[in-house]
């Protein structure tokens with residue numbers, strides 16, 4: 071099992087520029103314009119005019135970077151474009167066709183077929199399915215055609231219009247009109263996001279205070295297995311006997327909510343700091359400034375001389391630095407999770423961490439490359455089930471589970487389309503979440519709503535570490551066994567029995 075190389079870490083960051091919708095829009099528009107004006111640029115005649123006209127469109131780039139028009143709001147993006155057509159009556163068919171062609175070439179062939187084939191071994195025929203996924207997709211990536219199309223069509227039209235206008239010279243009236251138009255788009259975007267974007271999870275307003283950390287730690291170990299992107303309803307449909315038996319014998323949280331935006335790096339950062347984007351500083355998978363602004367559970371453990379490790383993809387280094395053991399994301403998806411479990415055994419043997427977090431990635435990757443509403447996705451969940459069984463049996467044999475809590479969850483679900491996640495579309499918001507072990511209540515089901523930000527303080531509580539500095543989630547105390555039943559519980563608790 072290979073670690074992620076330095077090259078892969080850098081490549082992963084570069085890929086995010088094209089993968090995340092926000093940086094993609096300006097990069098794509100600028101690239102398309104340069105290509106369209108290629109001859110003029112080579113001869114240096116058009117470059118200056120292109121640059122000057124670009125400055126005139128800059129305000130719209132900024133507005134469209136800030137406002138991502140999530141879910142149904144993206145339908146409203148056609149209104150600024152229609153208003154533009156009415157005011158300026160300007161259509162450059164050749165340019166727009168070039169852009170649409172490039173866009174579908176990039177998403178369907180480059181990303182959906184070539185990239186996935188080279189990285190995780192997806193079939194060369196993936197484009198036959200992927201175009202449908204791109205059209206439906208609703209997340210915050212560049213694969214969200216219904217968001218990207220109206221955005222780049224308008225940006226290109228307006229830029230080209232300004233460019234042509236330049237040759238005739240600008241009047242102050244025309245400039246005033248343009249400025250007025252930007253005010254309109256800004257006000258329009260602000261009002262839509264302010265009044266219609268109302269499905270973000272509520273932020274817990276206080277820091278963790280529902281209980282203080284016990285003097286003696288409850289557990290020697292906590293093991294968290296995150297099945298990345300495992301959608302709750304698809305987990306229910308899967309034949310996953312081991313995980314479901316753990317859930318039955320432990321405590322399940324049926325309404326465990328992820329955070330916004332539900333992107334992997336954001337979710338993991340919230341899960342292991344106990345707080346939200348605005349505080350930990352990670353707002354998408356594209357991390358501009360490395361490192362988090364608050365303490366993580368790893369920092370808490372260090373304070374009491376304990377050690378936590380996270381085995382996961384290279385992107386997570388952006389948040390947690392050296393606390394991450396990276397796995398390479400460049401391997402055939404059929405062996406990815408198997409390799410990760412092998413590596414997880416090795417780390418447990420060599421480093422014996424007190425907290426060990428393992429991220430399984432194959433379910434998420436299948437969702438992204440093949441869609442979540444197909445059988446392949448369910449099969450990956452079933453594979454994860456048997457791999458986790460194998461790992462837990464191994465841990466038990468090695469005596470690592472004598473006094474341990476096992477937590478199984480997902481970081482987010484995935485929506486229809488390219489298994490997207492971010493804006494909390496159907497299937498993304500609530501994740502499977504259950505705990506099992508001698509300190510955990512048996513056969514309990516908690517239907518009250520909870521948030522993944524409770525994970526960090528709950529781990530701190532179990533291991534007797536201080537809560538991370540900005541931890542907001544309450545400790546999941548409902549799952550923790552009341553004193554007195556402890557000894558009996560320990561004796562009749564076997565992880566792999568049924």
Ligand SMILES: [Zn+2]
Nearest residue numbers: 298299334481
């Ligand atoms: Zn994820």
